[in-house]
Amino acid sequence: MLHRMTLRVLPRLTMAVTSDDVRRRKRWVMFVAGFVAFALYRFAKRWWPPADPMTLLAVSGAICTLSAVVVYRLGRGADWRTIVARDGLSRVAWVGGWIGFVYGIQLSLLVLALLKFVAQYDFLQHPEGPGMMAIIIACTSVVRDAFEIGHVRRLQADGTPVLTFPDGAPLRAMIGQKGRQLLPWIAGAALVPAVVAMASAGMGEWGQATLTQLGLVGLVAGTLAVPAYLAGEQRSSSWTVSAAMIGWGELFRFWWWPGLAFAATYYLAVTGLLAFVIMPSHQPVILHGLVAALVGLLMVIDGYYLGYRRHVEDQVERTVPASLLRCPFVMGLLSGGGSGRPMAAKPAEVMVGEAGRHG
16 A cells, blocks of 8 residues: 555656646546446455355455556556557556555555444445445555546656655665664554554453454554654654644644554454454454554555655755756666666665765
């Protein structure tokens, strides 16, 4: 789900995918995709058992995969021959496999968990409604993101500088560079939410309830994402000074979204995996701790990454002339490289310097 945060937190990407024309086209694409997903669900359920979670997830993943690839082409604004020649089959496979299949299944699990634990509408007892909503909501969300990613790639192909493409290459490059700086954050992200979740689970049935765990884990993990974001920005000043420079209102918005929102999203997706795929006979205290540790780990890595990419983009915009940013070779170096190898991102730091951002 990091691609979703990247598209909404980094200003250049946000402006690219929120123009009036893009919004209008995207709304139509989502409407049509939702209608098609509904029709495919009604057609497919004649041949698969509607109460089987694994079959539901497989159908959802297949529909989302096909939808993501088709809608990526619409956002890209090019024919398949051009897309394969300029983007490569690996990019198309990533859109279909990761944005379509994997992300679609995550969203389906999220919807099933939300309906089961918040709305008390369990798929295992009433498969028709939750199953239909899981497929439709997942499909519309997938095509929204696939369209935006295709549009960003279209701008990039037309010569618009895109320093952070919302795939995994910049993240892998950052981990290769900043692995040691991340270690304390990784340890804290795993330990603090796990301790809180296990302490709550040890209090009995109320503390083990999914809504209780959701509130506690979401609050702790979402809050940890904020200092991780500040650390990723590489500021030389203290956190309080850095927070004041960014603005407390801006930090509050980041804490609310993506902090709390995506911490809850991750937690519900993992809980959905447990409830509808793994289905353990009981959930020991240690399992609550492991789920919380995973959510905290994801949120801290995401927060640090977003701060780091914001730092890189701001520094490059100040240091490198706009005309040079249009050079594909320079953009390949600054964006972390298409291969995602850690060494590919090193020239960016050489060019922009190691000094922290001060405004």
